[in-house]
């Protein structure tokens with residue numbers, strides 16, 4: 294389209310081999326440094342990070358853990374937001390999870406962890422009271438870090454003590470913002486002992502992918518928030534509808550039976566039943582009155598959270614109009630003046646949906662730098678859709694509206710009104726027949742042609758068999774090292790083009806951009822991947838505005854016997870540049886070999902010229918989060934959870950990874966998540 298640079302035709306670096314080493318591997322001619330890592334202090338008055346878990350502060354002024362989505366916000370000479378590159382900026386980084394919090398405590402364990410297991414939102418906690426300081430560290434390591442960075446002769450570094458340095462944590466007061474007519478319903482949905490007006494929520498959790506708005510704010514996305522809550526003790530009965538809502542989001546409702554020593558979650562509520570900082574993680578209904586307990590606390594999560602990075606005193610906002618689910622990223626289509634904006638969002642769980650939010654307000658470029666006021670204008674009112682992918686290569690956006698009889702008369706959940714549709718969006722998308730996808734992770738927009746890409750990271754054997762596939766999720770068989778693995782363990786990337794290139798379109802055209810696969814996996818290697826570009830479980834996805842490169846990041850468990858997780862560069866074509874293919878599926882179902890075929894649409898093969906491995910991560914890490922300087926010569930990338938497969942430290946075994954301490958960053962010993970800065974030694978464009 295006019296005014297846009299032509300796409301490059303080939304990548305300009307030597308592919309990085311698969312690696313099992315405990316370091317970040319890059320092509321020849323490239324280098325990296327660590328910008329910040331878990332536990333680094335925002336203020337010089339705080340002790341430097343010990344990496345031995347002996348901090349006595351509550352971590353509310355330290356870099357959080359599990360670095361994830363991120364973006365950069367330039368500051369002009371007047372201290373205002375600029376979309377032009379300057380040597381001064383704020384970097385916002387999501388801090389997703391405390392799954393490795395055992396590394397943050399003195400003995401690597403909490404005092405009552407008799408099982409010796411890691412504390413983990415997907416794991417177990419031992420019943421009993423957890424130490425307050427450990428739990429505070431875990432609560433405060435979540436959220437978003439907002440940190441000033443400056444470019445000096447040695448490259449970018451963080452600016453300690455900047456008045457812009459801020460932590461949004463799982464405790465920060467956050468405003469609830471949505472359509473005006475929804476206020477009463479949302480109040481009843483969220484009301485708690487902490488805020489009987491239901492107008493404020495506290496904090497943000499499990500921020501995974503992210504978004505950047507055209508007006509210059511940051512969108513954190515709440516993904517696996519449902520696992521942080523427990524429900525203990527006797528409680529008032531929930532209504533049938535409340536039970537149905539919790540169940541659809543996987544909110545823990547189980548009460549451990551007498552004598553059971555462990556339960557899912559992290560046990561944050563065990564610190565105190567009267568101190569709301571801890572009591573709020575227990576969803577038990579204590580009586581008839583929801584204003585006296587925290588039965589609704591999980592209802593305050595599952596949103597897109599908007600933050601103004603350059604206004605440290607501003608209150609973040611949960612944007613209910615954008616729907617409530619397990620939000621991955623929120624990516625804005627190419628903005629066009631005078632037209633509504635469209636934000637594309639994944640719900641990352643098995644068999645969940647891809648959504649689109651279309652603003653009521655039309656884009657006015659004068660709103661650049663408009664902060665939360667602009668956010669209120671664009672993100673308070675709009676329409677929410679879920680995607681259906683059809684066998685003819687077309688698709689339809691299904692509006693989630695109470696006026697649709699399929700929603701109004703849905704059998705599994707009785708919607709009260711449109712506000713209820715938005716905060717129970719998963720039920721509404723079920724009702725209209727959206728397509729259940731292989732775990733929608735990040736979306737990304739190709740700025741050069743407006744097409745939208747989504748990483749579908751993987752799916753299980755229970756969900757994908759030769760008879761349980763569809764055109765957009767067509768694969769149900771993998772042969773990994775001669776071992777038959779059922780489902781779609783290596784994932785794929787789907788892409789679509791809106792009708793008329795309009796964000797308001799109801800129809801789109803789609804194809805599959807790439808299938809992840811091991812290079813020796815035969816029929817399952819549908820994209821013809823080689824040792825130089827084989828990958829599995831795409832997760833982070835992002836287009837460089839400077840180079841047009843599509844960056845693909847992985848979070849994988851299926852390929853990690855051969856290589857650590859990675860980042861690849863791709864030069865994409867466009868929707869429809871390939872053709873129809875037949876996927877041959879074969880797997881053992883109940884000991885009997887089942888076969889089947891599924892037709893789909895696959896983009897043109899890229900080959901090694903247009904798809905190459907650029908980076909391999911340290912042991913146990915996923916690669917996630919990426920942004921660049923506007924000149925395309927500096928790339929910021931996040932390395933999350935190195936050493937994820939470590940045994941608890943009490944086992945006496947060394948951690949799986951000791952990165953980045955093993956490369957001279959900080960105190961050596963335990964692994965840490967970190968943001969790295971990648972440059973070319975000759976200062977050139979990254980990737981070309």
Ligand code: FEO
Pocket residue numbers: 389501502516621641734832
């Ligand atoms: Fe937090 Fe969907 O990855």
Ligand code: CA
Pocket residue numbers: 773774811812813855
């Ligand atoms: Ca193999």
Ligand code: CA
Pocket residue numbers: 501502734735832833848917
């Ligand atoms: Ca992710």
Ligand code: CA
Pocket residue numbers: 848915
């Ligand atoms: Ca992960």
